[in-house]
Amino acid sequence: MNLRMTTMFAASGLIALGACTDPSTNATGMSRTQQGALAGAAVGAVLGGTRDDDKNNQGRDAARGAILGAAAGAIAGNMLDRQAQALKQSVSSNVQVVNHGSYLQVVLPEGILFATDSAAVSGPAQSDLYAVARNLNQYPNSRIEVVGHTDNTGAAAYNQDLSQRRAQSVAGILTAAGVAPGRVVAIGRGESQPVASNGTASGRAQNRRVEILIRPTG
Structure with a gap:
């Protein structure tokens, strides 16, 4: 998979997320963990592909970046979910x-x-x-x-x-x-x-x- 195709998939994922948004509530129907994973995957794919100095394995590097970005995004989203819930219960x-x-x-x-x-x-x-x-x-x-x-x-x-x-x-x-x-x-x-x-x-x-x-x- 080349960089262009991987980037297209990442962008498509973000467009799909936007399409799921309920404009009346600004809610996507997805948890913050899921949203963070998707956004992280998209960013990771682009960065992984564009930061490869030798340009030989952009598809592989983009995919690797997507996986790492998804993991980081999911962790951050889950952390905010848990912190927000704890805050609501304490105030x-x-x-x-x-x-x-x-x-x-x-x-x-x-x-x-x-x-x-x-x-x-x-x-x-x-x-x-x-x-x-x-x-x-x-x-x-x-x-x-x-x-x-x-x-x-x-x-x-x-x-x-x-x-x-x-x-x-x-x-x-x-x-x-x-x-x-x-x-x-x-x-x-x-x-x-x-x-x-x-x-x-x-x-x-x-x-x-x-x-x-x-x-x-x-």
Whole structure:
């Protein structure tokens, strides 16, 4: 099998995965393990074929790359599946855990974290953050981005500063609970990344949030 044919098979696999996607739920009907295996196989096939210096056995090298890529992708997907499930079981129902396939997103609404215009984390919310920290320590091979967001009420500069301070407060609790500081970065996005309309009270409430993004590193 030559490189072109192997690459075509890999691409076909990814197209088939996209075709299986349910646009209403963004669900493919496949587990993250299966999705990771397919994506890893496609990438591994291409890299395996194109990184062969002597060009003599591209088909063999592409196939080998596909096998190794599938194994790595399946392992990463399975790890995220298990970590996401453990997170959902350990935090309160107000905390949303989303598995995006390549990373996990933990969404904490402002209402459970902070008083209005405050960056001090509430007592009940600290329990959830300690649960997240325990999970992060159980799955240490990741980097953590703590991202603060606000609505558009008030001055943009003030909102940017508030979102940064809130992100730092959440990050500080994670590191105080034992997460290595080198894994964690705090980022303020202010009002720049709304997830709902700022034209309604419910929309503004959704926009006031802190997200913990968990990105695997290996």
